[in-house]
Amino acid sequence: MFxxxxxxxxxxxxxxxxxxxxxxxxxxxxxxxxxxxLQQLPYEIAVLHCNFQLRGLESFGDQSFIQNYCxxxxxxxxxxxFDTEAFAKDYKLSTQVAARELRYSWFYxxxxxxxxxxxxxxxxxxxNLETFIINLTRGTGLDGLxxxxxxxxxxIRPLLPFSRDEIMEYAQENNIEWREDSSNASNKYLRNKIRxxxxxxxxxxxxxxxxxxxxxxxxxxxxxxxxxxxxxMIYQQVAKEVGDDIHFDLNQLKKLPNYKSxxxxxxxxxxxxxxxxxxxxxxxxxxxxxxxxxxxxxxxRDTLILSPISEISEKEEFEIHEGDQDVNFPLKLRLCxxxxxxxxxxxxxFVDAEKIQFPLILRKWNEGDVFHPFGMxxxxxxxxxxxxxxxxxLIEKEKIWILCxxxxxxxxxxxxxxxxxxxxNTTNRILKIELQ
Amino acid sequence: MFxxxxxxxxxxxxxxxxxxxxxxxxxxxxxxxxxxxLQQLPYEIAVLHCNFQLRGLESFGDQSFIQNYCxxxxxxxxxxxFDTEAFAKDYKLSTQVAARELRYSWFYxxxxxxxxxxxxxxxxxxxNLETFIINLTRGTGLDGLxxxxxxxxxxIRPLLPFSRDEIMEYAQENNIEWREDSSNASNKYLRNKIRxxxxxxxxxxxxxxxxxxxxxxxxxxxxxxxxxxxxxMIYQQVAKEVGDDIHFDLNQLKKLPNYKSxxxxxxxxxxxxxxxxxxxxxxxxxxxxxxxxxxxxxxxRDTLILSPISEISEKEEFEIHEGDQDVNFPLKLRLCxxxxxxxxxxxxxFVDAEKIQFPLILRKWNEGDVFHPFGMxxxxxxxxxxxxxxxxxLIEKEKIWILCxxxxxxxxxxxxxxxxxxxxNTTNRILKIELQ
Numbered sequence: 001m002f003x004x005x006x007x008x009x010x011x012x013x014x015x016x017x018x019x020x021x022x023x024x025x026x027x028x029x030x031x032x033x034x035x036x037x038l039q040q041l042p043y044e045i046a047v048l049h050c051n052f053q054l055r056g057l058e059s060f061g062d063q064s065f066i067q068n069y070c071x072x073x074x075x076x077x078x079x080x081x082f083d084t085e086a087f088a089k090d091y092k093l094s095t096q097v098a099a100r101e102l103r104y105s106w107f108y109x110x111x112x113x114x115x116x117x118x119x120x121x122x123x124x125x126x127x128n129l130e131t132f133i134i135n136l137t138r139g140t141g142l143d144g145l146x147x148x149x150x151x152x153x154x155x156i157r158p159l160l161p162f163s164r165d166e167i168m169e170y171a172q173e174n175n176i177e178w179r180e181d182s183s184n185a186s187n188k189y190l191r192n193k194i195r196x197x198x199x200x201x202x203x204x205x206x207x208x209x210x211x212x213x214x215x216x217x218x219x220x221x222x223x224x225x226x227x228x229x230x231x232x233m234i235y236q237q238v239a240k241e242v243g244d245d246i247h248f249d250l251n252q253l254k255k256l257p258n259y260k261s262x263x264x265x266x267x268x269x270x271x272x273x274x275x276x277x278x279x280x281x282x283x284x285x286x287x288x289x290x291x292x293x294x295x296x297x298x299x300x301r302d303t304l305i306l307s308p309i310s311e312i313s314e315k316e317e318f319e320i321h322e323g324d325q326d327v328n329f330p331l332k333l334r335l336c337x338x339x340x341x342x343x344x345x346x347x348x349x350f351v352d353a354e355k356i357q358f359p360l361i362l363r364k365w366n367e368g369d370v371f372h373p374f375g376m377x378x379x380x381x382x383x384x385x386x387x388x389x390x391x392x393x394l395i396e397k398e399k400i401w402i403l404c405x406x407x408x409x410x411x412x413x414x415x416x417x418x419x420x421x422x423x424x425n426t427t428n429r430i431l432k433i434e435l436q
Numbered sequence: 437m438f439x440x441x442x443x444x445x446x447x448x449x450x451x452x453x454x455x456x457x458x459x460x461x462x463x464x465x466x467x468x469x470x471x472x473x474l475q476q477l478p479y480e481i482a483v484l485h486c487n488f489q490l491r492g493l494e495s496f497g498d499q500s501f502i503q504n505y506c507x508x509x510x511x512x513x514x515x516x517x518f519d520t521e522a523f524a525k526d527y528k529l530s531t532q533v534a535a536r537e538l539r540y541s542w543f544y545x546x547x548x549x550x551x552x553x554x555x556x557x558x559x560x561x562x563x564n565l566e567t568f569i570i571n572l573t574r575g576t577g578l579d580g581l582x583x584x585x586x587x588x589x590x591x592i593r594p595l596l597p598f599s600r601d602e603i604m605e606y607a608q609e610n611n612i613e614w615r616e617d618s619s620n621a622s623n624k625y626l627r628n629k630i631r632x633x634x635x636x637x638x639x640x641x642x643x644x645x646x647x648x649x650x651x652x653x654x655x656x657x658x659x660x661x662x663x664x665x666x667x668x669m670i671y672q673q674v675a676k677e678v679g680d681d682i683h684f685d686l687n688q689l690k691k692l693p694n695y696k697s698x699x700x701x702x703x704x705x706x707x708x709x710x711x712x713x714x715x716x717x718x719x720x721x722x723x724x725x726x727x728x729x730x731x732x733x734x735x736x737r738d739t740l741i742l743s744p745i746s747e748i749s750e751k752e753e754f755e756i757h758e759g760d761q762d763v764n765f766p767l768k769l770r771l772c773x774x775x776x777x778x779x780x781x782x783x784x785x786f787v788d789a790e791k792i793q794f795p796l797i798l799r800k801w802n803e804g805d806v807f808h809p810f811g812m813x814x815x816x817x818x819x820x821x822x823x824x825x826x827x828x829x830l831i832e833k834e835k836i837w838i839l840c841x842x843x844x845x846x847x848x849x850x851x852x853x854x855x856x857x858x859x860x861n862t863t864n865r866i867l868k869i870e871l872q
Contacts, residue, residue: 136638136648136649136652137638137641137642137645137648138642138648139647139648139649139651139652140652140655141652141655141656141658141659142578142655142656142659144652145581145652145656190641193637193641194641197637198634198637198638198641201629201633201634201637202572202573202634205573205626205629205630205634206573206574209573211575212572212573212574212575213572213575215575216572216575216576216577216580216581219576219577219578220577220578220581222577222694222696222697223577223578223659223660223663223697224659225694225697226662226663226666226667226694226697226698226701227659227662227663227666229666229669229670229692229694230662230663230665230666230669231662233665233666233669234665256665258658258661258662258665260658261658261659261661261662262662265662
């Protein structure tokens with residue numbers, strides 16, 4: 001005779017059969033019940049326990065409690081200890097977020113190294129409700145209200161339809177032992193206030209509240225998927241991926257009365273915070289930009305250009321020595337001696353090998369750079385003027401590399417060759433330099 | 437010196453200048469404050485008061501309170517009385533919904549007849565919060581959480597950013613009198629429980645709760661607009677409007693993992709309730725259907741067809757008399773004598789006028805109908821067989837009309853003419869019957 005929990009697990013997740021399952025077990029009520037339930041099901045299980053070292057000796061007490069339980073019940077167990085506070089400090093995270101990062105990255109690592117299939121956690125309906133209310137009190141968007149899903153990626157939460165009361169009842173009926181978390185009474189003031197005062201009041205207003213709430217969350221999850229659908233469809237109409245960059249067509253975008261919602265949806269994951277500055281960018285003059293830690297959003301005429309901030313400083317130089325055939329970093333260049341001469345637009349140049357002086361230098365362009373553009377009868381021109389004529393955007397300009405021979409520009413790479421190194425009637429050896 | 441309320445009104449709604457404004461005034465705290473605020477602004481105002489007759493003498497007390505106030509302050513006032521309970525009973529509505537229906541339809545009527553521009557109501561931030569919580573306790577979707585907007589159509593709610601406490605403070609500072617609604621203490625148990633117990637607890641958790649909540653609602657409103665965007669974009673890909681019907685292409689629709697969300701979004705407004713039956717329809721056999729009070733959703737091969745349920749019974753007949761030139765109901769037909777004979781596909785037939793016996797009868801087809809299809813050398817055929825050969829859907833079949841002369845079918849309208857009435861060498865007078 002299986003319990004309603006076990007019937008739920010086998011019917012809702014039939015694909016678990018024959019799979020290897022990790023159970024995330026803290027030692028508290030919920031995870032000890034999950035462990036007990038799974039012990040009676042025909043799955044191959046192992047326990048994962050993280051010691052976050054946040055409650056001193058008590059944390060180690062939890063660890064040995066679970067270790068003993070697993071030893072007695074012959075369940076394989078993996079444990080680890082984290083210096084959670086130090087990690088949180090290093091990465092400027094809240095303790096809670098740090099613990100989650102550490103936990104899940106360890107979980108996923110073990111899935112790979114131990115060749116397991118899924119991780120089961122003991123989250124239940126009241127967890128989702130409490131998180132909903134916490135986010136609500138702080139102000140949140142749809143994503144703060146939809147709750148943790150029963151199943152995503154390789155994490156499964158089989159107790160999510162059940163309330164804390166139901167889990168407690170099972171624990172008592174089956175004489176399950178667990179460790180009480182002392183922070184329940186102190187640290188977690190907010191969650192406890194919600195658990196002990198607010199939620200009972202909601203359940204008093206509607207005794208069936210938890211069910212109604214689960215319906216609400218599933219409707220909100222549906223809405224969230226539709227928001228993502230809209231975001232993708234509009235993105236396809238408005239955005240163009242150009243190399244590592246994304247170009248957003250402002251003429252198209254501004255047709256939408258709610259274009260700010262879409263910008264937020266698209267740019268959120270790139271670490272931007274100054275949303276009002278971003279919204280202002282839409283109507284600002286060309287050349288203005290907003291930065292996140294790793295990305296830049298640039299207004300360029302009728303386009304917003306999102307691009308990763310280059311990690312190569314503008315001062316760096318790279319040498320190319322005689323006989324080098326392939327340069328792979330920072331650009332892929334190929335140099336070779338050739339007979340047949342056909343210029344492949346901006347991808348390759350042919351130069352008189354005897355005019356070249358090695359090592360060639362590969363560097364970013366500078367404001368003062370001057371060269372003799374091919375086809376201009378030896379007249380010189382500022383590189384910056386060339387860019388202006390070619391109508392390059394700030395981002396495009398920053399990406400341009402210069403190839404030099406003895407301080408003279410040989411090639412504004414991808415744009416224009418220098419007249420001085422071109423092949424002539426007198427040329428004996430030709431060097432082809434090709435951008436790949 | 438204007439109050440913060442008045443500053444908000446003039447800056448948030450600058451377009452109100454020179455407009456004629458109705459104020460919806462119940463006589464309670466919120467609306468008496470709104471009235472007081474608007475009296476000091478340079479707008480042309482008039483008061484609207486509905487007596488819903490839900491609290492006996494007290495309701496009339498409210499009415500005369502406002503009447504006196506307006507008389508003393510020389511403010512034009514319009515009042516009306518509703519038998520709300522009777523209306524609710526007739527239309528099977530809750531008292532609350534009935535009152536809202538009555539109120540807003542009267543408001544909109546007066547906007548037209550009195551030539552006013554906007555209606556201002558006194559909803560405030562706590563109203564939105566209380567509604568949010570009520571809907572949450574019952575289970576709801578995104579639309580139940582987004583709240584009433586500050587401005588929609590011709591209704592403006594200028595107090596929405598402010599809390600009940602702020603409004604109370606203004607009332608006390610300005611010695612404003614109002615009528616206490618006795619139902620506050622009795623009928624409205626739920627709203628009061630939320631107001632007096634639950635909301636204070638949320639404000640205790642975060643003293644800035646109401647602000648955070650307003651942010652939440654504005655994020656949710658943005659999400660709701662994006663849900664509508666997605667709904668419209670997918671509709672354009674999947675749906676085709678054919679006359680009064682909408683055809684949903686199931687092959688397209690089923691490519692979406694969340695197609696049920698979209699069906700709900702599209703069909704919700706047509707009064708359907710049996711959602712599981714509708715979702716089942718997608719994979720059911722051709723010919724199955726789900727009905728709402730006024731609409732039918734039919735599975736027809738790879739299509740779901742939404743159509744209004746016809747109001748014309750299948751028994752009804754319509755007569756056409758000799759000399760009639762135009763028939764306008766239930767179809768538009770034109771009859772005329774012609775010389776030039778060209779058959780315009782299925783839109784018109786030419787018959788030998790002397791073979792016709794008036795009155796012609798226009799009726800829906802019956803299961804037993806038999807006729808002699810044009811071009812089949814006088815062989816007879818069941819009309820139902822013709823429909824089958826033409827692969828008509830159930831809905832298309834139900835829309836077919838039959839034109840008869842002396843119990844003989846002259847035309848299965850729009851589909852096939854009868855051989856017996858066709859024009860021949862011997863024809864003297866031709867009658868053209870044209871579908872318009």
